[in-house]
Amino acid sequence: MSLVALIRPDSWGLPLFLHIAGAMVLVGALTLSSVSLIGAWRTASPALTRLAYMSLFYGALPGYIVFRIGAEWIADKEGLADSDLTWIGIGYGVSDIGALLLIISLVIGGISIRRMNRGGLASPIAARIVTGLVSLVLVAYLVAVWAMTTKPT
């Protein structure tokens, strides 16, 4: 598998590029969201709260879609779509749980943004819940990056 990673056909390039680039945008947007929300805890800044939720919607969500399409595409190219290899299982498991937590965060964020748009204050409890969820997803993606590079069997 290491040799495959070192020398791979050119046709695998685009799906792999989309997979990695999407994952990078996803992780970057989750980091921005998490850091902004932690900052908003202290200052109760509506601008930081808005940035955190917007980064989930405009960064993490499209990043996730591109990352997942790339994952399915490269798995298909490599003939690993139905594989029971441990590292593939970790990848899909983390990806599915990450999607669920991202959707929950997006719904909570959407409700908060709507509340702010109507002149209300952002809920500090919602901000703390989303911070927790997003941080959890980031740790899970760290495990996924480890699994994708070390390929444990």
Next chain:
Amino acid sequence: MYHALLFFHLLAAFFLAAGIVIYSGFVLGGPVSRATRTIAEILWGVGGLGTLVLGIWLALNRPEYELWDGWIIAALVLWVLATGSGAQASRGVQPVGDDTAVAIDRRTMFAHWMRVLWFTLLLVMMVWKPGA
């Protein structure tokens, strides 16, 4: 050894990407707080150093790669260009202290988007490894 190096090399690349995404938030009109900017700088710095050092180590570790391979030299040039653009973007984005959006001049914006371009090309180089 190879897998550990690859993991930390890729992790460093994710740090770089996270720093770039945070700066994109600033450039697109998001509020610039001191803490967020500091974290973006740390991610960019650690990621930059990590990708360079671990990338060279990887090239030395594998018999398939040589430091003077065309794609590795191109990657090093792109890394230098990204670092230069990043330094310029960093100087142009300063927090005002109250978590509000700051006015970012066109040169800083240009430097930031050039950094995005160099980083994307760097990723292209790492994935396709032309000539390897």
